[in-house]
Amino acid sequence: QVQLQESGPGLVKPSQTLSLTCTVSGGSITTNFYYWNWIRQPPGKGLEWIGYISYSGRPYYSPSLKSRTSISRDTSKNQFILQLSSVTPEDTAVYYCARMADLLMDYWGRGTLVTVSS
Numbered sequence: 051q052v053q054l055q056e057s058g059p060g061l062v063k064p065s066q067t068l069s070l071t072c073t074v075s076g077g078s079i080t081t082n083f084y085y086w087n088w089i090r091q092p093p094g095k096g097l098e099w100i101g102y103i104s105y106s107g108r109p110y111y112s113p114s115l116k117s118r119t120s121i122s123r124d125t126s127k128n129q130f131i132l133q134l135s136s137v138t139p140e141d142t143a144v145y146y147c148a149r150m151a152d153l154l155m156d157y158w159g160r161g162t163l164v165t166v167s168s
Contacts, residue, residue, distance in 0.1 A: 052077045052149060053075045054074055054157055056146065061165050062166050065136055068164055070162065071129050072088075075128070078125075084104075085102040085105070087099065087149070088147055091144045092142060098112070102121065102150065103122065109121045119134055132147075142164065144162065145164055146160075
């Protein structure tokens with residue numbers, strides 16, 4: 051059973067960089083052909099896809115967030131990491147990590163609330 055767990059600070063100040071880690075258990079992030087995603091949901095709004103890092107380590111980002119987003123991985127810890135720079139209160143959201151297989155998100159973390167506020 052694959053499990054994903056988000057971790058990171060729950061409060062970030064405006065203009066700083068948000069950094070979250072997703073720890074994966076029950077499966078390797080290097081296994082063909084899985085894609086490891088970050089998704090967020092602002093309060094009262096729908097889900098927004100942020101980007102992914104592939105099984106081979108290749109990232110791909112949403113065009114709307116590309117200029118501020120970096121997704122990397124630590125294969126020794128079976129983790130992948132989201133960094134979102136220059137945050138504003140509009141980046142306040144519940145952030146989820148999820149595995150994608152055959153274009154479907156089949157495993158999700160429980161999500162973590164990140165609030166951007168001074």
